[in-house]
Amino acid sequence: MKYFVLFFLLTWTATAAFSQQASVSGRINAEGRNLEMASVMLAPTNIATMCDTMGHYSINNIEPGIYTLKASAVGFGAYSKRITLKAGEHLQLDITLNPEATTMNEVVVTGTMKAMSRTESPIPVEVFTPKFFQKNPSPCLFESVGMINGVRPQLNCNVCNTGDIHINGMEGPYTMILIDGMPIVSALSTVYGLSGIPNSIVERVEVVKGPAASLYGSEAMGGIINVITKNPAKAPAVSVDVMGTTWQEYNVDAAVRINTGKAQSLTGINFFNYNQVIDNNNDGFTDLTLQKRISLFNKWSFERKDSRIASIGLRYVNEDRWGGQTNWNKLWRGSDSIYGESVYTNRWELIGAYQLPVKEKIMLQLSYNWHKQDSWYGFTPYNANQQVAFAQLYWDKQIGTAHMLLLGGSYRYTYYDDNTPATADANGTKNQPSRTPLPGIFIQDEWRLGDKHKLLTGYRYDYDKHHGNIHSPRIAYKFSPDINNTFRLSFGTGFRVVNLFTEDHAALTGARQVVIAEELKPERSYNSNLNYALNIPTSGGKIGLDVTAFYSYFTNKIIGDFDTDPNKIIYDNLRGHAISKGVSLNTDISFAFPFKIMAGVTYQDVYQMERNAAGKLQRIVQLHAPKWSGNFALTYTFPQNFMVDLTGQFNGPMRLPVQRNDYRPEYSPWFLIGNIQITKKFARGWELYGGIKNLFNFVPKYALMRPFDPFDKHINDPVNNPNGYTFDTEYNYASLQGIRGFLGVRYNLYK
Known part of the structure; x- marks a missing residue:
C-alpha cells in the first residue's frame, strides 16, 4: 500500500x-x-x-x-x-516575415572570406537564394544567373550553345566561379562546368562585382560568383523538382538527406534531356543544341567538438551535346560532309573543408577537379584534359575589439593539355602540356574604427614561374551614418595568368584559325568601386536602393582580334590600355499588400585604346558588352497561396563580330526577354508551377553566315560570294529559342 x-x-x-x-x-x-x-x-x-x-x-x-x-x-x-x-x-x-530575396541581413563570406552580416561587410556582396531563381526556373545555373543585374550569360556559339558569364561587360575569363569558396569552375570548365550544378543542392549564390585578387588571386578581375551548397544538416529530407517545356526539354532535380548520428549526407542528382531537332528559322541548322546531361553530387558534414567544421563533397558530370545540320548524326562526327559540333564532357570535382582541432580558428580547404573533353567542330577535333588541385590554409583571428585578422596561404596547380596551338612548342611541332603552379600568401585586416566606420586593408603575393612576382593590394572603407544608409569605397588591383582556351570559345569552332602573335604577358588592372545602399522603411512597406559606380583600367589585356582577318583570331598583348566603367542601380520594393518589385539597370562603357599601324590610339568597343542592360522581377501573391511572377531581362545594342562588308548590322537591336509564371502551393510541401518563357517571342534575325556551306568549300566563288564571306557561328546575342510554355512540380519534405 x-x-x-x-x-x-x-x-x-x-x-x-x-x-x-x-x-x-x-x-x-x-x-x-x-x-x-x-x-x-x-x-x-x-x-x-x-x-x-x-x-x-x-x-x-x-x-x-x-x-x-x-x-x-x-x-x-x-x-x-x-x-x-x-x-x-x-x-x-x-x-x-518580410521577404528579402536579396536581404541585407544575410550572412555572406565571399567579400572578405569571413562569415559576417551583409550589412557589416566592407565589400558589397549581392545574395540570391533559390527562391529568387525559382521566379523563372531554368535547368541549370548558367541560365539562372542571367536574372541578376549586371551578370550576363553569353552564348559564344550558335551551334553548340556553349558560353561564359560576363560581369559588368567584361568577358568570361575575368569571372571567377567558386563552389563553397574554392576555385572549382575555372579555365576549361568556365564553358561547361556551370551547366551541371543541381539547383537542389544550392543554398545561395553570392556575387561580388569587381576585382578580388588580393584574396582569391588570378582570374578574379571582373567579379566572383560563389555557389554556396547546402549544409546537409539543414537541408530538406527529400526535395524533388521536375519540369518540362513545350520544346520537350525535360529536367529533374532531386536531393535526399541522410542522418547517421554524428554525420549528415546530402545526395543530389540533376538530369536534363533535350532530344528534338527544331529549325524554326529554316537555315538547315538546329536552333537549340541537343543535350543529355547527368550530374551527381554527394556532400557529408560531420559533428565535431566545439562546433568545428568538417565537410567533404564530390560531384560528377557527364554531358553529351551536339548541334549542327538537322540531318547530322554521330556517324558524321568528324566528317567534312555534314556539319555538326559534338561535345562529350566528363568531369569530377572534390571539395573539402576542415577546421584544425586547435584553440585558434585555422581552416584547411582542399579541392581537386578533373575535366576531360572530346569534341569535334565539323572536321576539327578538340581534345583536352584539365586537372586543378587547390589547397588553402588560413588563420582567422580576433585581435582586441577592433581588429579582425585573416592570414593565409594557398597553392593552386593546373595541368592543361589539348591538341591546339595553346599547348604546342614555339615551332608548333611538339605538344607541351601546360603545368602551372601558383603559390600565394595573403593577409587582411578588418579594422573597426567605431560604430559607423570600418577600414579593410589587404595584400596578396603570388609567384608565377613565367611572370615572376605578382603583388595585389586592396583597401576598402565602409561608412554607415545610421542603420538605413551605407557607403562603401574600395581600391585594388587585379591580375590574371592567361589560359588561352578561356579567351574565346570561338577559337575552337573550326571557323577561325588561332594565331598567337607573341608571348602573352599576365593581365593587370587597377580598379575602384563606390557603393551606396539605402533602406527606406515606410508605413506601406520598404524601399531598398543600391547604387554602384565602377572603374577598371587595364595596363594589359588579352583580347581576341576578330577584325583583321575573318578566318583568324589573333591573340597578342595590348598596345595601349583598356577601360571598363559604368554604374548600376538595384531596387527592392516591398508593399504592405502582397506585391514585391525587384529591378535593376546597368550602364557600362567597355573599350580598349590600342595603337594602330600609324601608332595612334584607336578606340575599339568591346564585343558583347551592351551599354544598357537590366532586369526585373514582379511578384504578387493572391489568397489561397497563388503566386504570379513576371520576370525579364533587357539589353541595349552590343557590338558583334562581323566580317568585311557584312550585310548583318555591327550592333544588335534593343530586345527584351519576358517571362510569366503562376505557382500554387499545396499542403505537405507540394508546389505546382507553370508559365511562358520568351513571352514576346523574340528571336534574333540573323544567326549563321553561309549555313549552306559550313566547310567553306565554295567561298572562292566571285559570282555567288563576291565579298568572300566564310561560315560563321559567333554572331550571337540571344537564344534562338522562341516562345515556349513550361510546367513543373516541386516537393519538399522536412522532418
Whole structure:
C-alpha cells in the first residue's frame, strides 16, 4: 500500500509540475501566405523547431520565464520578439516575415572570406537564394544567373550553345566561379562546368562585382560568383523538382538527406534531356543544341567538438551535346560532309573543408577537379584534359575589439593539355602540356574604427614561374551614418595568368584559325568601386536602393582580334590600355499588400585604346558588352497561396563580330526577354508551377553566315560570294529559342 501511495504522490507531483510549464504556438506568414520551412528558436535556450507546410509552429514544455522568440527563413528577414511566459500559460503568437530575396541581413563570406552580416561587410556582396531563381526556373545555373543585374550569360556559339558569364561587360575569363569558396569552375570548365550544378543542392549564390585578387588571386578581375551548397544538416529530407517545356526539354532535380548520428549526407542528382531537332528559322541548322546531361553530387558534414567544421563533397558530370545540320548524326562526327559540333564532357570535382582541432580558428580547404573533353567542330577535333588541385590554409583571428585578422596561404596547380596551338612548342611541332603552379600568401585586416566606420586593408603575393612576382593590394572603407544608409569605397588591383582556351570559345569552332602573335604577358588592372545602399522603411512597406559606380583600367589585356582577318583570331598583348566603367542601380520594393518589385539597370562603357599601324590610339568597343542592360522581377501573391511572377531581362545594342562588308548590322537591336509564371502551393510541401518563357517571342534575325556551306568549300566563288564571306557561328546575342510554355512540380519534405 505504501508503494502505491508513493507512486501516486510522485505521479501527482510530476503532473502538477508539468501542468505549470508553458507553451507557445502560431503561424508564420510572408507576402500574404503561410510560410513553410521557417525555423523558430527560443533564446537563450537551445529549444528550436521548424514550421510545417502550412506555416504552423509549436513549442511545448517551457519553463516559466523571460525569453526571446526568434524566427528566420532563407530569403526572408529575421524576426525577434521578447516574451514573458507564466506558469501554465499558452501563448498564441503569429509571426510575419518580410521577404528579402536579396536581404541585407544575410550572412555572406565571399567579400572578405569571413562569415559576417551583409550589412557589416566592407565589400558589397549581392545574395540570391533559390527562391529568387525559382521566379523563372531554368535547368541549370548558367541560365539562372542571367536574372541578376549586371551578370550576363553569353552564348559564344550558335551551334553548340556553349558560353561564359560576363560581369559588368567584361568577358568570361575575368569571372571567377567558386563552389563553397574554392576555385572549382575555372579555365576549361568556365564553358561547361556551370551547366551541371543541381539547383537542389544550392543554398545561395553570392556575387561580388569587381576585382578580388588580393584574396582569391588570378582570374578574379571582373567579379566572383560563389555557389554556396547546402549544409546537409539543414537541408530538406527529400526535395524533388521536375519540369518540362513545350520544346520537350525535360529536367529533374532531386536531393535526399541522410542522418547517421554524428554525420549528415546530402545526395543530389540533376538530369536534363533535350532530344528534338527544331529549325524554326529554316537555315538547315538546329536552333537549340541537343543535350543529355547527368550530374551527381554527394556532400557529408560531420559533428565535431566545439562546433568545428568538417565537410567533404564530390560531384560528377557527364554531358553529351551536339548541334549542327538537322540531318547530322554521330556517324558524321568528324566528317567534312555534314556539319555538326559534338561535345562529350566528363568531369569530377572534390571539395573539402576542415577546421584544425586547435584553440585558434585555422581552416584547411582542399579541392581537386578533373575535366576531360572530346569534341569535334565539323572536321576539327578538340581534345583536352584539365586537372586543378587547390589547397588553402588560413588563420582567422580576433585581435582586441577592433581588429579582425585573416592570414593565409594557398597553392593552386593546373595541368592543361589539348591538341591546339595553346599547348604546342614555339615551332608548333611538339605538344607541351601546360603545368602551372601558383603559390600565394595573403593577409587582411578588418579594422573597426567605431560604430559607423570600418577600414579593410589587404595584400596578396603570388609567384608565377613565367611572370615572376605578382603583388595585389586592396583597401576598402565602409561608412554607415545610421542603420538605413551605407557607403562603401574600395581600391585594388587585379591580375590574371592567361589560359588561352578561356579567351574565346570561338577559337575552337573550326571557323577561325588561332594565331598567337607573341608571348602573352599576365593581365593587370587597377580598379575602384563606390557603393551606396539605402533602406527606406515606410508605413506601406520598404524601399531598398543600391547604387554602384565602377572603374577598371587595364595596363594589359588579352583580347581576341576578330577584325583583321575573318578566318583568324589573333591573340597578342595590348598596345595601349583598356577601360571598363559604368554604374548600376538595384531596387527592392516591398508593399504592405502582397506585391514585391525587384529591378535593376546597368550602364557600362567597355573599350580598349590600342595603337594602330600609324601608332595612334584607336578606340575599339568591346564585343558583347551592351551599354544598357537590366532586369526585373514582379511578384504578387493572391489568397489561397497563388503566386504570379513576371520576370525579364533587357539589353541595349552590343557590338558583334562581323566580317568585311557584312550585310548583318555591327550592333544588335534593343530586345527584351519576358517571362510569366503562376505557382500554387499545396499542403505537405507540394508546389505546382507553370508559365511562358520568351513571352514576346523574340528571336534574333540573323544567326549563321553561309549555313549552306559550313566547310567553306565554295567561298572562292566571285559570282555567288563576291565579298568572300566564310561560315560563321559567333554572331550571337540571344537564344534562338522562341516562345515556349513550361510546367513543373516541386516537393519538399522536412522532418
